[in-house]
Amino acid sequence: MRPEVPMLIETARTLRRDIFTMIYQAGDGHPGASLSVVELVTALYFKVMRIDPARPDWPDRDRFILSKGHGCPAWYAALARRGFFPLDWLPTLRKLGSPLQGHPDMKKTPGVDMTTGSLGHGIALGAGMAAAGRLLGKNYFVYVVTGDGELNEGIVWEAIQSAAHMRLGRLIVFVDHNGWQSCGRVEQVSGLRDIAGRFAAFGWHTQEIDGHDFDQILSAIEVAQAERDRPSVIVARTIKGKGIPFVENDNSWHKRVPSRAEYESAMKHLSA
Amino acid sequence: MARTIPTDTMASTRDAFATALIEAAAADPRICLLSADSLKAARATAFAEKFPDRVFEVGICEQAAVAFAAGLASAGLKPFFCTYGCFITMRACEQIRTFVAYPGLDVKFVGLNGGIYGGEREGVTHMVFEDIGILRAVPGIEIVVPADAGQTRKATLAIANRRGPVYLRIGSGRDPVIFDESVGFEFGKLRLVREYGTDAAIFANGPVLKRAIVAADKLAEQGIKTTLVEVHTIKPLDVDAIVEVLSRTGAAVTVEDHNIYGGLGSAIAEVIAERAPARLIRLGLRDVFPESGEAEQLFDHFGFGVQHICDAVRRLIMLKG
Incomplete structure (x- = not known):
């Protein structure tokens, strides 16, 4: 185990508490999808990314795009814990006047590098950022987290094609492969299979990992960073609702607000 | 009264745009061009020869082109995306609204074949007579319909100097000359x-x-x-x-x-x-x-x-x- 992993595990647990609390207080949100990306977001924001919370617009910073914008409570919690904005913003999620919109808004939230929420756009947006970085002589990386269900969108494959053609080696995409979309199992709803194989067919460098294992996440990122001549995808097998037993793999938690009893039970579990 | 041209002279709004873009790009290194296999239609091959690094060809996919442009703009570039107006404003409508207009990113759209005049022989699929209505309903994007080639050149330079999203509607390349070359263009003024x-x-x-x-x-x-x-x-x-x-x-x-x-x-x-x-x-x-x-x-x-x-x-x- 890498020496930083215990810290990352503890941070992930904190983010999960923040996420469930935010959704409980907002009375709205997507717990399942937020919880499955926690380790990916934690690894990026607390170990990997070259960022400066005091300068969210720093031109040389690494970029992050949450293509599955509905998972943004995880991103907001990470940004707050990392110091981009005060923790007391978190309870304002989805409320009138809040800088924390229901889906990410780059104009309202410090540290949000790109507006998202309408599914399927992260890779195209990220490809543009990576291409701009190359033209401008920057060496930042662009990290994108996309859902698996949103790979149904045609624009995803348009962008996968272009990014490979342009050899955007500094574009690193994670697929949060939790196996579910709104109406059911990804395989059942849309027939999507062999995600890595599909990316590979377009010329991408591919890896498959356990998306909740920090050692695997960090190693995969290092391998992807070394791949300079083509974009990389890391298909991260995850559990929707990970970390709260009664939420895990129960798709009714795709969009659902916990009752008080459920909230307290989750907090107890996450504090243990 | 503005001096107008009484004869049936024709001049290409597409060429006028492409020429003006080279002019603007020479002065502003942030300006770049997005192509959805539309470089020829945009008459921009000369731009590509002059600024090869500043052309991004994504292939025939307007939605990804607009999102890609948003990514470029977020990193400080000033992309122009030029293809048929129907494909910009209808196929990529949501990308314009959500990823360019909503975050206020500095992306310019140049729609070819504006109206039935611009689309003429191509027919309905390649005409656009809904673009202004569609984009007027989107907050945060400016809309310009220049009269002719000379005005297109001036309008292109004018929007290149503005910050934020703009849609410029131009024609087929067979466009009537309306104004004398001495007539200026003032953005936002009738x-x-x-x-x-x-x-x-x-x-x-x-x-x-x-x-x-x-x-x-x-x-x-x-x-x-x-x-x-x-x-x-x-x-x-x-x-x-x-x-x-x-x-x-x-x-x-x-x-x-x-x-x-x-x-x-x-x-x-x-x-x-x-x-x-x-x-x-x-x-x-x-x-x-x-x-x-x-x-x-x-x-x-x-x-x-x-x-x-x-x-x-x-x-x-x-x-x-």
């Missing part, structure tokens, strides 16, 4: 093209302005004195100046190469309803699908001919009483 009198106002833009000029001149010879106004900037609309014209004339005809819903006619109707009561007749495509044909014939066939404009003005004057 232009009085003819000031014969206050019997009625005629509001027009784009290539169809040529016909409105002919109609206004012809009417003047017959003693009917109109004020002909070019509204090249549809958003932001020069509302106060429009109110001033309407308060003088009390009657208006709008002439546009667009469906009568959502475009210039609707914009003027909104000003009339809220600020300056006046009689109004809207000329444009009357909520029907047009068809392939020669551009000038299409205008006549679908109701934007010189005679249609003259008849509308006469009818208005009768209605005014």
Whole structure:
């Protein structure tokens, strides 16, 4: 185990508490999808990314795009814990006047590098950022987290094609492969299979990992960073609702607000 | 009165755009060009030769092109995306709205084949007569419809110097010359093209302005004195100046190469309803699908001919009483 992993595990647990609390207080949100990306977001924001919370617009910073914008409570919690904005913003999620919109808004939230929420756009947006970085002589990386269900969108494959053609080696995409979309199992709803194989067919460098294992996440990122001549995808097998037993793999938690009893039970579990 | 060209001279708005973009890009290293296999249609191969690193070819995928442009702009570049207006504003409508206009990113859109005139022989699939209405409904994006090639060049330079999203509607490359080269272009301001009198106002833009000029001149010879106004900037609309014209004339005809819903006619109707009561007749495509044909014939066939404009003005004057 890498020496930083215990810290990352503890941070992930904190983010999960923040996420469930935010959704409980907002009375709205997507717990399942937020919880499955926690380790990916934690690894990026607390170990990997070259960022400066005091300068969210720093031109040389690494970029992050949450293509599955509905998972943004995880991103907001990470940004707050990392110091981009005060923790007391978190309870304002989805409320009138809040800088924390229901889906990410780059104009309202410090540290949000790109507006998202309408599914399927992260890779195209990220490809543009990576291409701009190359033209401008920057060496930042662009990290994108996309859902698996949103790979149904045609624009995803348009962008996968272009990014490979342009050899955007500094574009690193994670697929949060939790196996579910709104109406059911990804395989059942849309027939999507062999995600890595599909990316590979377009010329991408591919890896498959356990998306909740920090050692695997960090190693995969290092391998992807070394791949300079083509974009990389890391298909991260995850559990929707990970970390709260009664939420895990129960798709009714795709969009659902916990009752008080459920909230307290989750907090107890996450504090243990 | 703005100096206009009486002859049937033609000049390409596409070439004018491409030339102006080279000029703008030479002065501003942030300017780059997005192509959805549309480099040739945009007449931008010379741009690509001059600035090879600043052309991003994504292939035939307008949605990804717009999202890609948003990514470029977020990192400090100033991308222009040029392809057929129908594919920009309809296929990539949501990408424009959510990823460019909403975050206010500095992306410029240049729509070719504007109107039925621009699409002419291509037919409905490659025409666009809904673009202005669609984009007027989107907050945070500016809309310009230059009259001709010379104005396209100046409008391109003008929008290159603006921050934020803009849609520029141009034509097929076979576009009538309307204004003398000495005529300037002031973003956001209407232009009085003819000031014969206050019997009625005629509001027009784009290539169809040529016909409105002919109609206004012809009417003047017959003693009917109109004020002909070019509204090249549809958003932001020069509302106060429009109110001033309407308060003088009390009657208006709008002439546009667009469906009568959502475009210039609707914009003027909104000003009339809220600020300056006046009689109004809207000329444009009357909520029907047009068809392939020669551009000038299409205008006549679908109701934007010189005679249609003259008849509308006469009818208005009768209605005014």
